[in-house]
Amino acid sequence: xxxxxxxxxxxxxxxxxxxxxxxxxxxxxxxxxxxxxxxxxxxxxxxxxxxxxxxxxxxxxxxxxxxxxxxxxxxxxxxxxxxxxxxxxxxxxxxxxxxxxxxxxxxxxxxxxxxxxxxxxxxxxxxxxxxxxxxxxxxxxxxxxxxxxxxxxxxxxxxxxxxxxxxxxxxxxxxxxxxxxxxxxxxxxxxxxxxxxxxxxxxxxxxxxxxxxxxxxxxxxxxxxxxxxxxxxxxxxxxxxxxxxxxxxxxxxxxxxxxxxxxxxxxxxxxxxxxxxxxxxxxxxxxxxxxxxxxxxxxxxxxxxxxxxxxxxxxxxxxxxxxxxxxxxxxxxxxxxxxxxxxxxxxxxxxxxxxxxxxxxxxxxxxxxxxxxxxxxxxxxxxxxxxxxxxxxxxxxxxxxxxxxxxxxxxxxxxxxxxxxxxxxxxxxxxxxxxxxxxx
Numbered sequence: 219x220x221x222x223x224x225x226x227x228x229x230x231x232x233x234x235x236x237x238x239x240x241x242x243x244x245x246x247x248x249x250x251x252x253x254x255x256x257x258x259x260x261x262x263x264x265x266x267x268x269x270x271x272x273x274x275x276x277x278x279x280x281x282x283x284x285x286x287x288x289x290x291x292x293x294x295x296x297x298x299x300x301x302x303x304x305x306x307x308x309x310x311x312x313x314x315x316x317x318x319x320x321x322x323x324x325x326x327x328x329x330x331x332x333x334x335x336x337x338x339x340x341x342x343x344x345x346x347x348x349x350x351x352x353x354x355x356x357x358x359x360x361x362x363x364x365x366x367x368x369x370x371x372x373x374x375x376x377x378x379x380x381x382x383x384x385x386x387x388x389x390x391x392x393x394x395x396x397x398x399x400x401x402x403x404x405x406x407x408x409x410x411x412x413x414x415x416x417x418x419x420x421x422x423x424x425x426x427x428x429x430x431x432x433x434x435x436x437x438x439x440x441x442x443x444x445x446x447x448x449x450x451x452x453x454x455x456x457x458x459x460x461x462x463x464x465x466x467x468x469x470x471x472x473x474x475x476x477x478x479x480x481x482x483x484x485x486x487x488x489x490x491x492x493x494x495x496x497x498x499x500x501x502x503x504x505x506x507x508x509x510x511x512x513x514x515x516x517x518x519x520x521x522x523x524x525x526x527x528x529x530x531x532x533x534x535x536x537x538x539x540x541x542x543x544x545x546x547x548x549x550x551x552x553x554x555x556x557x558x559x560x561x562x563x564x565x566x567x568x569x570x571x572x573x574x575x576x577x578x579x580x581x582x583x584x585x586x587x588x589x590x591x592x593x594x595x596x597x598x599x600x601x602x603x604x605x606x607x608x609x610x611x612x613x614x615x616x617x618x619x620x621x622x623x624x625x626x627x628x629x630x631x632x633x634x635x636x637x638x639x640x641x642x643x644x645x646x647x648x649x650x651x652x653x654x655x656x657x658x
Contacts, residue, residue: 249635254586255532255620257612263524264600266454268499270444272464272514274435275502278406281428282308282399282421288431291417293410299434303404306431308421310400313393320390327382334376341369408436411512440506441477444518445484448495453522454479460501465515467507474501476520523600529612530605531583535620537627538579541595583612584619584630586638591619593632 286309293305345365351357412433415421423429442462446454460474480498487493501518503510581598584591599607612618619626619636630636 249637251639253621259614266450268444275439277435305402308400313397316393324386331379442501445496528607533606586617
């Protein structure tokens with residue numbers, strides 16, 4: 219009986235020990251719940267987006283070089299006019315008076331010239347008669363010389379009168395031109411964009427400064443002046459196709475193309491932490507909508523490059539990690555891998571290692587295989603709004619992790635157990651859990 223009790227007690231102690239050992243034994247971490255996507259192959263286009271405003275491709279300042287009161291203005295803002303349309307009238311009484319005076323001067327100079335022509339004829343006859351009398355010995359040769367001198371003097375007077383006529387005609391033409399400039403005429407087909415003067419105001423024009431009366435533009439040709447960041451503008455080229463969204467036309471998209479890229483930078487908040495450098499890019503609308511006006515807010519999406527048959531993944535599925543060491547062991551790092559292979563790290567990598575003691579993070583994608591996450595280093599190419607091109611490391615049709623963002627960006631490690639979250643359980647990596655709603 220005593221022996222049986224000891225056996226029974228031993229069994230109880232063995233069972234308790236086994237239970238304690240099982241309780242103290244480390245448990246594997248629970249499988250991370252993830253959402254997945256499939257590696258695809260197809261076309262991908264890199265786009266650069268920017269905000270801007272509509273403006274007329276061609277704008278003209280209508281002004282006058284003459285001074286005077288503005289007597290009339292025949293247009294208002296928004297009016298469409300044809301080339302040659304009379305826009306307004308400046309007082310030209312002063313210039314008309316100058317024309318009358320100069321016409322009289324021209325007439326007077328012509329009369330003087332006619333008198334000289336008659337006198338020249340008389341002096342020629344006198345000179346001929348004097349020469350005959352000198353030949354006959356009836357008068358001295360001095361008389362002939364005097365007649366010849368009188369003829370030359372009158373010829374010079376005729377020449378001066380003709381030059382005075384030419385000068386007066388030139389001044390008359392200038393006065394007539396000034397008077398014509400008092401009538402403001404449209405230089406092009408276009409739309410009145412802005413009126414800078416009202417009827418009755420004084421226009422103070424000169425050859426050295428203009429006093430703009432109104433601004434007009436040709437709205438048949440319209441463009442977007444967009445502001446692009448310095449990191450994106452380097453990818454843009456003249457002629458790149460674009461799509462344009464205009465706030466005033468929310469249900470339509472318009473096609474355009476890049477026509478100019480500014481070379482001078484726009485620097486905001488220089489010398490501060492908030493310094494921003496941008497460049498203006500002009501995008502011409504190929505078919506501007508009826509009613510589009512300068513100043514309307516718009517956004518452009520510029521297609522800068524397209525790759526066909528590219529391997530693509532959702533942009534949020536690419537994250538960064540410390541690179542694997544030789545043989546796939548994490549912690550050895552790229553430096554260890556290179557040195558183990560008999561190579562040295564590149565100078566920039568060596569600097570990064572010396573400065574931080576850690577290798578530079580690399581871009582990775584987690585591939586799902588047999589319920590585990592396999593980390594693969596990748597190199598990327600073009601990126602669209604939602605997808606990114608993967609140049610190596612992945613094959614079409616493979617299943618990859620694309621969320622949730624917190625799990626993918628921080629928690630998930632190579633070889634971790636994973637399971638696909640069921641739709642609707644709140645753990646499937648929705649756009650609210652991804653940066654920028656899952657867009658770059």
